[in-house]
Amino acid sequence: MSSSTPGGRRRPPQEFALPSGKKVIAALADAVPSLRRQYSNSSNDVEVVVQGSAEHTNYLKQSRQHHETRRAELKERHGAAFDEWEEVQNQLNSVTAQLSRMSTNTSGLHGNFGKFGFDAGVRTYDDGQGEANGSGEGREPADETHHEGYRQVSTIKLAKRPVVRQWFHRNVLWRGSEQTEIMAVELFFDLLYVGIIHSNGEHMSEEPNGEELLRFAVTFIMSWKIWTDVTMALSWFETDDVLTRLEILFEIALLLAFTTNMTNCFVDDPAHNTYTQLVSFYLAARLLFAVHYVVIAYLVPMVRGAMITSAITVLVPSALWIASIHVEMPGRLGLIWPALALDMYGSGIFIGLFRYARSAGADTSMGKKLNKLFEFYPAMNIEHKVERMNAFVSLVLGYSVVGILFQSNGGYNVNAFLGKAVLGLMQAFFFNWIYFDVDASTINVHAIRHSANGAVLWQFAHLPFVMGYIVATSALSTLVLALDVPNTERDQLRPPYSVRAEEHLSSGVRFFYCQGLAIALLSMAFISLSHSHRTPPTMRLSKPVRLINRVLVCIIMFLLPMATHLDSLSLISTTLGLTAYVLIVELWGKSCKDESFFPGRRDVSKMRAMADAKSAETEVQGTDNPNPGQMRADRMPLDQNDTAAF
Template identity: 30%
Template sequence: MAKQSSSLSEPQVADSERVAQSDSEFQDDLSYRHVNLESEDEEDFDAFVQKYGAVKVQYIKKPKVRSWFINKPYALNFFYNGTLYRTRSERGESGKVELFLDLLYVGIVAKLAASATHEPTGTSLLKYVLFFAPIWQVWSDIKDFMNYYFNEDLLQKIYILWILALLLVYTNGTNYMLESNKANATVVVPYILCRLSLGISLLVYSVYVPQHRHQNILYGSLIIVTCCLWIPVIFVSVRAKVGLSFMNLFLENASWCVSYHPYTKKLLKLKYSTAINIEHEVERFGAFYVIAIGEFLYNIVATTAERNFGVGVTEKIGRAIILLLIAYCLLWLYFNGDGSKRAVHACRRSGNTAFLWFFLHMPLISSLILCADAAADLCYEDEIENIGLSYYFTGALCVSLFCLYGLAILDKSIDDETGGEGRNCSRHYLPKFWRLLPRLPVGVIIVCLSVAKLEITKLFGTTMALLVALLAYEIAMSMDSSW
């Protein structure tokens, strides 16, 4: 889940004061000479940016597309002496390409989940996790590569197609993993090439983007080193493959943390450092979450179309409706967050909370898709023939609720503050901790439903009732108590 170009947090400030710095002074430092500071209509956009937490900000103009073939890379966001410099214009064609990427990725992950639910065992679950993690890693790489650099040209489009072609080879190779070293290579080598492509791109971009130069050189070099560590996975025994894979995934994520953590910036005494566009991150992860939730809806429709559910509102149609309500509750639990009207986003609160916010999305998305696939298989059965499917459904829901709790708790609510910026904020019936805490026991209770070996309809119905009650509780306790 590594993110390139994502130095994550800078110290907060009391307001949105802009730096009184002339163009000439800024341009003379590190040759960032093509910047144009915008001044018109900044007040409305400030309110949009500042809603994630106060930060000093200056705006820069994104350059025009000079050529359809090749354009010079350009940093859309960066910190300079504690001030965030960023663009505020539309991302052009990247939004359409991002949706295309997300649809393809969810399709790939759904295929992996279907393979796991076909034989729901602990071994299948382990394979699902090990195959999913590299897919998520590459998705994160592409997301940041497109989001944080201006380069809307033919070369970027070819790069995206190259990565997608490699992923298709990777996904097909998962069907034959462990059959031979050649079969192992069809999984490992495409992933290595995806990562190497990113590492080389970062090193090339470091030449043209001085604002990200030091951190990109560090991360690009670490990517090349970790790629070499994947080669032995092709040849060693199964147990060694598992151990090496987990080690390499850990090192890849650790290398990203080391490269873009604010502490590294301080250690290297960098005047320039990478920055993220928080509202874009929220939008991208939110869109991916919605598509993952869509797996529930797709599987409901596909199951009712392929299986004989009978005429009228039958029991199995009722199960499909229950799954629809479960998906709807999960949708609202994510976007409702902690129920605060105003909060400092995790990505702006501190470097550590920012990294945790990114990392928690990986188990959240993977568990949701596995849950949706297991639910679809359970929906048309007359009774639970394999208890593993039930545990996949309830266990994945439990993991999802734990991740949703973690994501919501990472934001810092300022609704209940008095004076200063919080003087007009609402007060809730319960503090944030008590509003969110029930997500954890509800997740545990849902897993216990599988232990109780409930009949399928009762399993779905009880799960739905718990989630509806949880959502209603959070909405009620988040209301303004002064009303």
């Protein structure tokens, strides 16, 4: 029987009998249809239900009540002998339960809960004892061979039935216990976005005006949608066959062709306009996913409703894109922006219907139909999504380092060019610090797990953050090469940097740089807002106060282009100072009042005492800890006073 859930050690169907004699079989969702067909013509009274469903629970309660009644009758009949036997049985059950504790629904998710926060609505469909593949790829038992003296081997197939990683079923998230990691093919896919960002940024630095900003916004959102499609598909389903990798390769080729037509898509000359080619390659990439969803809907009936609606969200905006080819500018924008809105947020319509059917509309006729259509809905894998987003943000922040590079034209020149480049590097470092080490630290519950609104805010706030930072970086490269401050001579630069150097800053460069940084910093505030952070009672500044401070700095940055007397060095220095101020407030505000922010004698003594205690613990660790290198459970710190900020 083919599987539509990830491979690994799966729970077998559970069988038990009701007082009436009916046999009940509780199986995983993907096995229910085949089992029902198997027992449909059976002479025995058999009913197949989904494990963990309300029917499963009710039948178990009926069986328990029946056996409790029989237990009372036996106790009355046998007296003391029954009590002694029951005590022995209870002890045996207790030991057995402790031995099988790793088989519980959440046993394999302790690491996931520790990193992203606890959620009582998360369950696992395996026993939590399988090991995750180093590449983040799932494996099925049929694909594995093991011989004495040899390591376990996984054989890749040409094509496999799609395998659902995790899904929602009646307000419960079912997922594997293993942690999903980024695959090598995904990192290869991200490499193409280095070229997309560089091409867009370089072209914006040459022509910093409104038309160029419009072109960048349209083309980058289109490329971002392709990235999110690939990320979501790899998060929903296992991809350990050759056919899927070839599909990703085809997507990469289409994205490459799309990239080569970005810069001239809005030019007035029809002979050099590439809008038709741009849309053609974009639609080819999107329609490939529509075909992908339809095929999965046929192969995996479990998620058929979700896949059909996903295909619809591709087809409807595709009609608008095709129509936009036959309309000239600026009327074309009247079709482009609705198409982009449907591409980015169209799936939210069906997700809203899914949530309505699970809550307010559960008892309505429409809600019952939607519940039948969306009984199983594929879910986002939290660790995969977070790691993919972190990798993309690292790529964007890395572009800011590339944007400030230049080449000197001989001699030992420690000049203003180098000084501005170093300041730009510090600013990128501070943004990286805030995103990864401030906002992403001390998280109690991650936004994706915290709430549906938090997950939406977290996901959609990343787009303006990335776009704003790319726009600012494109202007930063112009500011670094500007000749408007002392000790900046054109002959100190090697071509082509000397050609790009400008003596005066245009208003477009100022607006791109300052307002791009303001939008990026404001988006980071929304990303931080979406999480639930741990808040010790003695924290110096609460999270709302720190976020308000960040918003005020964003307003200052947004208005900074009006200070036209500031030269390139002053502009970079000012924004760097504001960014450093935000970082200092965050670091100081997250510290506790009962601990000194600056190291003193008390802290040095405390550190020495902790070092001595650690040394003493290390000496005896080999004797009282059966697992050297791991902290004992009775010595793990636990702060009982931590609370959630949101």
